Amino acid sequence: MTLMSSQRRRIAAGALLAAATMVVTTACGGGGESGGDKGKGGAAGFNAGVNKVANASDKKGGELKFIGSQDADFWDPQRGYYGFVWDFARYYTRQLVTFKAEPGAASTELVSDLATDTGKVSADGLTYTFTLKDGVTWEDGKPITSKDIKYGIERIWAQDVLSGGPIYLQQVLDPKNEYKGPYKDTSADKLGLKAIETPDDKTIVFKLPVANGDFLQMLAMPAASPVRQDKDTKAKYTLKPFSSGPYKWESYTPNKSLKLVRNDKWDAKSDTVRKALPDKISVTFTTNADDMDNRLVEGEYDLDINATGVGAAARQKVLQQHKGNVDNPQTGFIRYAVFPQTVIPNIECRKAIIYAADSKSLQTARGGPQAGGDIASNMLPPALKGADAKADPYGKLGGAPDLAKAKEALKKCGKPDGFKTTIAVRNNKKIEIATAESLQQSLKAVGIEAQIDQFDGAQTSGIIGSPKVVKDKGYGIIIMGWGADFPTGQGFLQPLVDGRFILQSGNNNFSELNDPAVNGLFDQALKETDPTKAGELYKQINTKVSEAAVYLPFTHEKNIIWRSSRLTNVYTADAYNGRYDYASLGVIK
Amino acid sequence: MTAPLHETSAGESTATADTAPDAPGTPENSGAPAKAIEGRSPWQIAWTRLKRDKLALAGAFVVVFLVLVALFAPLIVGLLGHPPDEFHEDQIDPLFGTPIGSWGGVSSDFLFGVEPVNGRDVFSRIVYGARISLLVAFLAAVFAVVLGTVLGIIAGYFGGWIDAVLSRVMDVMLAFPQLLFTIALVSVLPNELLGLDGSGVRIAALVVVIGFFGWPYVGRIVRGQTLSLRNREYVEAAQSLGAGRLYILRRELLPNLIAPITVYATLMIPTNILTEAALSFLGAGVKPPTASWGQMLSTAITTYEADPLFMVIPGLAIFITVLAFNLFGDGVRDALDPKGSR
Numbered sequence: 034m035t036l037m038s039s040q041r042r043r044i045a046a047g048a049l050l051a052a053a054t055m056v057v058t059t060a061c062g063g064g065g066e067s068g069g070d071k072g073k074g075g076a077a078g079f080n081a082g083v084n085k086v087a088n089a090s091d092k093k094g095g096e097l098k099f100i101g102s103q104d105a106d107f108w109d110p111q112r113g114y115y116g117f118v119w120d121f122a123r124y125y126t127r128q129l130v131t132f133k134a135e136p137g138a139a140s141t142e143l144v145s146d147l148a149t150d151t152g153k154v155s156a157d158g159l160t161y162t163f164t165l166k167d168g169v170t171w172e173d174g175k176p177i178t179s180k181d182i183k184y185g186i187e188r189i190w191a192q193d194v195l196s197g198g199p200i201y202l203q204q205v206l207d208p209k210n211e212y213k214g215p216y217k218d219t220s221a222d223k224l225g226l227k228a229i230e231t232p233d234d235k236t237i238v239f240k241l242p243v244a245n246g247d248f249l250q251m252l253a254m255p256a257a258s259p260v261r262q263d264k265d266t267k268a269k270y271t272l273k274p275f276s277s278g279p280y281k282w283e284s285y286t287p288n289k290s291l292k293l294v295r296n297d298k299w300d301a302k303s304d305t306v307r308k309a310l311p312d313k314i315s316v317t318f319t320t321n322a323d324d325m326d327n328r329l330v331e332g333e334y335d336l337d338i339n340a341t342g343v344g345a346a347a348r349q350k351v352l353q354q355h356k357g358n359v360d361n362p363q364t365g366f367i368r369y370a371v372f373p374q375t376v377i378p379n380i381e382c383r384k385a386i387i388y389a390a391d392s393k394s395l396q397t398a399r400g401g402p403q404a405g406g407d408i409a410s411n412m413l414p415p416a417l418k419g420a421d422a423k424a425d426p427y428g429k430l431g432g433a434p435d436l437a438k439a440k441e442a443l444k445k446c447g448k449p450d451g452f453k454t455t456i457a458v459r460n461n462k463k464i465e466i467a468t469a470e471s472l473q474q475s476l477k478a479v480g481i482e483a484q485i486d487q488f489d490g491a492q493t494s495g496i497i498g499s500p501k502v503v504k505d506k507g508y509g510i511i512i513m514g515w516g517a518d519f520p521t522g523q524g525f526l527q528p529l530v531d532g533r534f535i536l537q538s539g540n541n542n543f544s545e546l547n548d549p550a551v552n553g554l555f556d557q558a559l560k561e562t563d564p565t566k567a568g569e570l571y572k573q574i575n576t577k578v579s580e581a582a583v584y585l586p587f588t589h590e591k592n593i594i595w596r597s598s599r600l601t602n603v604y605t606a607d608a609y610n611g612r613y614d615y616a617s618l619g620v621i622k
Numbered sequence: 623m624t625a626p627l628h629e630t631s632a633g634e635s636t637a638t639a640d641t642a643p644d645a646p647g648t649p650e651n652s653g654a655p656a657k658a659i660e661g662r663s664p665w666q667i668a669w670t671r672l673k674r675d676k677l678a679l680a681g682a683f684v685v686v687f688l689v690l691v692a693l694f695a696p697l698i699v700g701l702l703g704h705p706p707d708e709f710h711e712d713q714i715d716p717l718f719g720t721p722i723g724s725w726g727g728v729s730s731d732f733l734f735g736v737e738p739v740n741g742r743d744v745f746s747r748i749v750y751g752a753r754i755s756l757l758v759a760f761l762a763a764v765f766a767v768v769l770g771t772v773l774g775i776i777a778g779y780f781g782g783w784i785d786a787v788l789s790r791v792m793d794v795m796l797a798f799p800q801l802l803f804t805i806a807l808v809s810v811l812p813n814e815l816l817g818l819d820g821s822g823v824r825i826a827a828l829v830v831v832i833g834f835f836g837w838p839y840v841g842r843i844v845r846g847q848t849l850s851l852r853n854r855e856y857v858e859a860a861q862s863l864g865a866g867r868l869y870i871l872r873r874e875l876l877p878n879l880i881a882p883i884t885v886y887a888t889l890m891i892p893t894n895i896l897t898e899a900a901l902s903f904l905g906a907g908v909k910p911p912t913a914s915w916g917q918m919l920s921t922a923i924t925t926y927e928a929d930p931l932f933m934v935i936p937g938l939a940i941f942i943t944v945l946a947f948n949l950f951g952d953g954v955r956d957a958l959d960p961k962g963s964r
Contacts, residue, residue, distance in 0.1 A: 345924035349718045394711055398739055401716045460809075460905050463924060467739050470910050474709050474740075485910050489809055 075598040075622075076357030082596055082603040082613065083362045084137035088622065090310075090601035095620035097311035097600075100329065101338035102322040104288045109271035110255035111188040112197040116516070117339050119255050120609040123307060123616040124293055124314060125276040126258035129163050129182065129237070130249055134306045134617050136604035138416055141520045143249050146306055147177060147259070147277075151249060158244035158562055161252075165235045168303040172276040172296045177259050179237035180222070183229045185260035190214035190226070194267055199518055201251045205241060216267070223262060246561045250519035279309035279616075291316040308602060310619030323347065326595070330355060335597040335620065340612040342592035348404055351593065358596055360603075361403050362611035365414045365525075366516040366590035368399055368406070370456075370472060371543045372583050375500065376509040377454065381446035383582040384427070386510065388439035391475035393432030395587045398467040404593050408432060409586035412526065413575045416607040418568030419522050422589070426579045429586075439479045451480020454509030457497055461490035465512050468587060472510065483510060494539040503543070511543050514590065516610055522571025523559060530578050531555050544583035551577050664881075664958075671957040678953020684946035692752040702733060703746035707911045710741035718928060726931035734935050737918075738925045744932065747913035748939050754907075754914045755943065758828045759894035765833025767887045770840025771879065775871055777841070778848025789845070792838035800835040801900065807831060808906040821912040828907065832897050836890055843882055851878055881958045888951035892944040899940050915940050 081087035105118045110126045113119065123131065131146040133139060145151050148163040155161075169177045188195055189203050191214035203210070206228035212218075218225040230238040241248065251257065264275035273282050279301075280293035293314040301309065316338055319325050326347035328334055343351050343359075351359060370390075372383045392408045399405030410425035428435055443449050458469040466487065473483045486506065488496045496502050497511050517525035528534050532547025551574055558570035578584060592611060596603050601619040605611050662670075672678055691698060699706065713727050714720070719739045721727030726735030726744070734744035777788035804827075811827055851857065852875065860874050901907045902916030910917070915936040922933035 345719070346927050349720060349928040352718065393716075394709060394740070397711055397714060397716050397719060401719055403717055404719075463921070466910060471709070471740060473911060474707065487905060487909075 076355065077596070077598075077603070079356045080360055081357075082136075082360045083605050085604060086136055087360075087596065087603045088601040090619055090622050091308070092601070092619060092621040093310050094312050095310075095599075096313040096315060097618055097620050098334045099314070099316040099336060099338040100325050100334035101316060101318050102320065102325050103339050103341075104318050105271075107197050107271040108274055108285075108291075109195065109198075110258035110274060111185065111260070112195050112271060113255060114198055115339075116610050117612060120606075120612050120615045121338065122255035122258070123278060124280040125274055125278045125282065125296075126255050127169065127177070127277045127304070128253055128255070128257050130253050131306055132253060132606065132608035132614075134308070134614055136606065136614075138607050140606035140608040140614060141416065143253055144306065146304070147182070152252075154562060158246070158560065159241045161239040161241070161248060163237050165237070166303050168300045169277070170298050170300065171261060171264075172281045172298055174298045175261075176234070177277055178234040179231040180224060180234065181259035181261050182237055182257070183224055183226065183231050184215060184262050184265070185258050186229065186256070187212070187215040187218070187224065187226050188260055188265070189256055191216050191267075195270075198256050199251075199254060201254070201518070202257060205243075205245050205248060205251060206239065208242060215262075215265075244560050244562075246559055246564075246567050247519060247521050247523050250521060250524065254519070279304070279307050280314055288318050290318065307616040308619065309616075310602065310621070326351070329595045329597065330358075332597060332599075335600050335618075336595060336613065340592065340594050340610075342404065343595055345400070345404070348400075348593060351595065352403070358598060360594050360596055360605060360613075361591055362594070362605035363406065363414070363416065363607075364516065364590045364592050364611040365416050365520065365607060366514050366610070367409055367412060367414055368468070368514045368587040368590055369409070369412065369512075370468075370585040370587070371511050371513060371529075372509060372585075373500070373503050373511065373543055374545050374583060375504045376507055379446045380582050381442045382448065382452065385439045385442035385446060385479060386476060386481065387427045387429075387582060387585045388435045388442060389476050389479045389481065390429070390472060390585055391432075391434045392429045392587070394471045394475060395468055396432070398471040399464060399588050399590075403591060406588035406591035409589045411575055411579050412529070412584050412586055413522065413571065414517070414525060414589055417517070417520055417522055417525060417571070418564050419571035419575065420568075421572060421575075424576070424579070426576075427582075434475055434478070436479055443479060443481075451476075451482065453482045453484070455484045455486050455507050456510040456512065457486050457488055457503075457506070457508040458512045459490035459493065460487035469512055472512075497543060498539045498541070499537060500535065500540060500545060501537070513543065515541070516590075520608055521564070522567065522574065523555070526571065526574060526578070527555055530574070544581075546578065546581055546583050548577060548581065668954075668957040672953055675953040675956065677949050678956070681946045681949030681951075681953060684942065685950050688752055688943055688946070689756060691749055692756045695749045695753050698749050699743075699746045703749065704732075704743040706742065706746040706750045706913050708742065710736055710743070713741040714739065720925055720928045726929045726935075728931070735929075735931055737921070738929050738932060744918075744935055747918060748915070748935060750913040751915045751918065751936065751939065752943075754825070754902075754912065755895050755898055755940075758825060758832065758898045759891045761829040762832035762836060762894045762898075763887050763890045765829060766836030766890060767840050767883060769833070770837035771844050771876075771883055773837065774841035774844025775848050775875060775879065778845035779852050779867070779871055779875065781849075785845070788841070792841050792845075795835060795838040798835065800831070800897075801904070803835075804828075804831045804901055805904060805906045808901075821908045824908045828898055828901060832894050836894065839890070840883065840886055843886055844879055847879055847882055848875055851875055885951065885955040885958055888947065888954050892947040892951070895940065895944055895947070 077087035105113055106115050107113045108118065110122055113122065127147050129146060129148040130143045130151050133142040133144045143151055147165055147169050149166055153162045165177065165179060171177060186202055189198060189200060190212050194216060212226045215223045228240050259277055261275060272285060276282065276296050279296055279299040281296040283292040283294045285291045295312060317334065322344050323346045325337065326344050329337060330347065330351060372386065377383050396402065396405050396408050408430055410429045413420040415422045443451060456469045456473060458465045469485045473485055476483050497508065515529060528541040530542060530546050530551055532552050535542045535545055535547065554570050554574045558567045561567040561570065599620045601622055602617045603613055606614040704710065713722055713736045715722050721736050721738060723729055728735040732743050732745065734748060736742065737744055737747065773788055777785045808824065808827060811823055857870060857874050860870055898907065899916030902914040903920040907916055908914050918936035919933060926933045
């Protein structure tokens with residue numbers, strides 16, 4: 034009987050475990066009050082850091098303590114693609130131009146950083162010339178030259194060694210991919226890229242084969258940061274980048290901690306953007322996001338570097354007891370459902386889905402008006418030029434489904450009793466599964482039977498990113514979210530709706546919309562160097578996308594982010610997806 | 623057929639460590655129904671013993687209750703609850719996504735409260751969840767028992783290379799990472815298979831996978847028991863009278879194995895319930911919106927601080943069910959095993 038009784042013990046242990054789980058969690062539920070006061074003193078108020086500066090102060094000193102549940106993909110400026118890395122990178126990198134240190138929408142304006150101005154553009158929009166400021170130096174005191182900038186940008190071409198980062202500059206400067214990257218460069222100075230010229234150490238000239246109105250946006254990315262050739266440790270650069278900004282690396286243990294100290298060679302007079310208030314900056318990484326929220330509330334740390342929002346477990350406590358420490362900015366992300374036209378070719382059938390969806394219920398599933406965001410009715414985030422949050426062709430802003438119109442659309446589609454389809458949703462996102470269930474439920478009311486298929490979230494690019502797989506699996510509805518790499522209509526919309534962006538793998542144009550009118554409008558908008566005029570074109574594109582009925586936007590995403598009472602000079606920046614502008618933060622009042 | 627006297631084997635049980643030494647009584651039942659007139663059959667004796675075991679009876683009572691709940695789920699929910707998939711967002715605080723009412727929204731309308739975010743009736747989902755849990759656990763146990771008995775008896779009776787091969791296969795199966803395999807399998811399963819769709823495919827997959835990984839446990843016991851039985855006099859007698867192998871397997875050995883198999887099957891069900899809950903918890907169970915206890919537990923994690931009751935209820939459901947089956951299974955084993963320690 035040994036086997037049997039050991040088996041029994043296992044079962045009993047399992048039952049005990051289930052019981053113990055309940056006891057433990059109940060205990061946690063009761064003990065939510067501890068440490069409440071520490072965080073409260075001097076809190077600046079709810080949304081005090083949204084679109085305005087909370088706790089303005091210019092006092093230097095102290096240690097700014099970040100905590101995070103996710104380490105950077107890469108700290109190497111040319112390789113990092115996580116949004117928070119781009120924000121954080123301003124501590125140790127500088128670019129020719131960068132985002133203005135202003136709250137909210139004003140942050141999306143580009144100002145000069147290493148350059149004396151935002152560049153001289155030739156009339157045809159093909160040549161950009163910059164002159165470097167005096168007194169800009171590396172952490173060892175040597176001046177930053179135009180060649181360092183060129184070398185840094187050239188590193189983007191070395192995708193075989195330095196993968197991971199955005200490749201916009203490569204696509205714009207060298208669309209045919211002729212340059213082989215600095216590590217395979219045969220010229221003596223390794224500066225063989227023809228599209229960038231450095232006539233002297235202070236001047237850098239970019240020559241574009243085709244104009245792109247967002248070129249400055251690309252130069253503001255950390256990927257356009259200078260890297261000095263003698264300090265380039267290639268793949269290891271991510272472990273200790275050589276600083277050109279106000280702070281330099283003291284120590285870094287991946288997934289554990291990161292410490293920055295002041296770079297005494299950085300000259301504040303040469304930098305109009307970075308305040309550099311704290312003496313030290315530390316980042317601690319933990320794997321337990323709920324624990325992280327608790328430690329933030331207890332005042333052990335100042336803010337979450339990832340800024341992905343307070344988790345559902347702590348949300349209620351935070352909003353009820355510490356509302357003054359909370360900001361609720363928009364992230365610039367849209368959460369949406371998209372309908373692949375290969376699976377649901379009939380526009381009326383797609384309209385039926387849009388009309389039948391219960392936007393209010395979808396918003397609740399996303400986390401409600403604060404943690405989820407405002408109901409969205411079109412596919413352009415409000416912070417972008419050309420956006421119109423009121424444009425509501427399918428009447429979604431009211432929140433309720435329009436069953437009469439949905440049934441009418443079903444009739445026109447030739448399926449008055451509804452149809453069957455499949456909702457594809459990532460299995461690692463609980464909120465997205467909840468959204469899928471909400472959509473499934475409201476579609477049932479008009480006879481559309483949707484089956485939920487949870488796919489491996491880590492395989493996104495090979496599953497929903499492959500039009501063939503989407504068609505084979507019959508994914509009529511895909512639930513996704515999207516945020517822009519840079520805050521313009523091109524950065525947000527083009528990968529989603531330009532027919533020339535349809536890829537066989539890693540596709541993001543899931544609906545496979547390929548409308549010559551839309552594509553043509555993009556070409557026009559790209560040539561436009563005036564952001565307002567370009568915005569008008571993006572508005573037209575957005576309208577056409579709505580008319581095609583391939584997207585059902587759920588929410589303009591919002592986050593509930595924690596701001597410790599210590600933090601000074603706190604404000605959210607649209608340019609950084611609603612995160613705080615890290616370069617401005619301080620900790621002494 | 624011959625009716626072996628059970629006395630012949632009663633005193634000289636050579637049961638190995640992993641066999642259940644409760645076989646001796648059973649042959650009479652199938653072999654000689656006539657004898658039941660004067661004495662009590664082993665099954666009757668077992669029944670008398672079981673009736674005296676209060677804990678086991680309590681377990682049995684709960685098990686019967688759960689089975690009835692599962693069978694009449696639509697009726698019960700129709701009387702006391704709401705449809706399990708129906709959203710009740712008016713019961714939810716839109717800001718936090720948690721139930722408005724205290725204690726997870728428990729009221730006379732929602733007996734166990736409502737689910738956070740969408741406001742589904744927890745009572746209805748628990749009742750319907752019982753269906754999934756019991757269905758998967760029962761079917762998987764049946765699958766494992768059938769496969770385990772057939773292969774175990776073959777291994778034990780024929781011995782030699784057949785035994786060697788089957789025993790190694792069992793060893794490999796026991797060492798197989800069942801959870802990981804299932805998660806991988808479920809993610810590549812098509813949505814429609816053999817006329818089943820949606821949750822049907824998943825339930826079938828769960829039954830097959832849990833049952834398939836459960837058979838070696840049964841197989842080893844049956845094999846050990848068969849090894850000890852195959853050289854008994856009554857088997858030799860049957861052989862010398864010219865009975866075929868299949869006949870011996872079916873009529874001489876199998877009836878003697880019924881008792882250990884019954885015991886094991888009863889004790890296997892709670893393990894299966896836990897496995898199903900674990901798989902659902904990990905997202906490899908039935909598809910939403912079908913209710914399952916493990917899935918409810920996993921959903922409850924995000925809101926356990928604000929709404930602990932939503933985690934307690936499915937946890938209790940699993941706990942009570944597993945405990946009831948265990949108590950009942952223990953009782954059955956004690957009743958069928960005259961030499962048991964109690």
